[in-house]
Amino acid sequence: MKIINFGSINIDHVYSVPHFVQPGETLASHSYQTFAGGKGLNQSVAIARAGAEVLHAGKIGTDGEWLRKDLDKAGVDTSNIEIEDKIPTGHAIIQVLSEGQRENCILLFGGANQSIQSSEIDDVLAQTKSGDIILLQNEINAVSEIIEKSYKKGLRIVLNPAPFDSEIRNLPLDKIDILILNETEGEGLTNHRDPQTIVDDLAKKLPDCTVILTLGEHGVMCRDKTELIKIPAKEVEVVDTTAAGDTFIGYFVAEISQGTELEQALITATQAAAICVTRRGAAVSIPTRAEVTNAI
Template sequence: MKSKIINFGSINIDHVYRVPHLVKPGETLSSLDLVTGLGGKGANQSVAIARAGVSVAHVGRVFKGDRWAVELLASTGVDTDNIALIEGASGHAIIQVDDQGENAIVLHGGANQSFSIADIESALNHNQQARYLLMQNETNLLAEAFELAQEKGIKIVLNPAPMTDNIKDLPLAKLDTLIVNRGEAEALCGAADIDQMTQQMAALAPQTRVVVTLGGDGAMLLANGEVTHMNSPSVDVVDTTGAGDTFVGYFLAGVAEGMNDHDALQRACLAGSIAVTRQGAIKAIPDRSEVNR
């Protein structure tokens, strides 16, 4: 099946250690449990797109010993032909979680930071039918991928997480869609008040569809000078990990299917609200039939 979306995104291996308390400087602490699983914003968003029923080709890199991660992505329906197995370490996170639910995380970019321009060119050439390129901010060469996609007439969707100063150097006004949370929007435009934020984002990218996720308050969409606010259903929150990635994947899937902005926003909010009622990231992402129900 020809992919409608290319996701140039991170693949992380998450090592989650359960500990009685977060490790103190100079302390050696035995963990109570260890869970190793697939993570990374890129991988999460690709799975969300696939579970929303839209074809997606993931462009990524992992250590050759982590082939299981690629196989897991493929099992969810993601096209993994453009994921390279390399000698260097995969991107990974060392995560401590204590008895109170507090966490401390050490993140290593690894393979996610080792792309060459040739890798991106090859992926775009092998997926010429794709209409959208999705990017986050956990890989290198964002600016170069942006330029190459523009040359090919591919619409670009950016979820700049985690937010860093280099994002402001990208030609954001040329994006098709920018998806940010409240903190990222504030960092971009320097306004905390939602009305001021709306005005600033409109000035920053006047031709771009801007979506701001607001957690339990739903999401806001700004397009063509009009603002749409969508509430999220009230649910019992268990774990918010990956909820934002679920939203991004479902929203872009809706747009790629030809949904209007209102319906795509509504479905994304519903998908995100389901995800937070479950533990974990990828395993919490609902499939299309659940959201439709």
């Protein structure tokens, strides 16, 4: 079973700050670092580090060729990453609170991630067969088109509707097999804040979809056609939550691609995310399979 991640590739500019910048305020940061990032890139790295094969499809500018090299080193198939000559690579400005606090604040610029063409989608999907997994987020354009075309090919579609915006509601969500989202995205889709209500509402609206709601320090909740599963979070010292959700998603997708039962896949993904938050950075903080196995 092939995994195709049609997703974003970003340069992350990370600033450690005592508090998030307020309107009209100039704030000095304690530190500054540059990392490979983007939800798509992070999730591909997580899949590869989990031991599964993943083909990443996406676009970068000429300023982002080092990102392709980083993906190559991580074991990701980068043969479907295209270079856009006239548009810079997508990037994010990330504020991370000092003293190990749990929050971050992100300003995103789409760049080349927003320049995907229909012909490029067709070229990628031509390499797939029915039953393969396609993973999507909301940091690239043409997500609706990719879903529609993937559905027609019989692919198993996994959607992480992040970052959330109003366009998410217009996506053909009835064609999604697995929806993985956090509480903010869940509220955006259902207008509810209570986790149980979010999951129940989405399960009712999308009866053929497995809904997975990540709850940060409270773990994860999952509902499919037959059961409700709750997995508690691991207690760890939190340093940076930047790529925790992406780590969870990548490990979960890797697990199900290898035939792991749903509950065990959730347990493994939760453990991987717990390790991730003990480290700074995005892709660099994602643990290896051996680290996760030893921690379970």
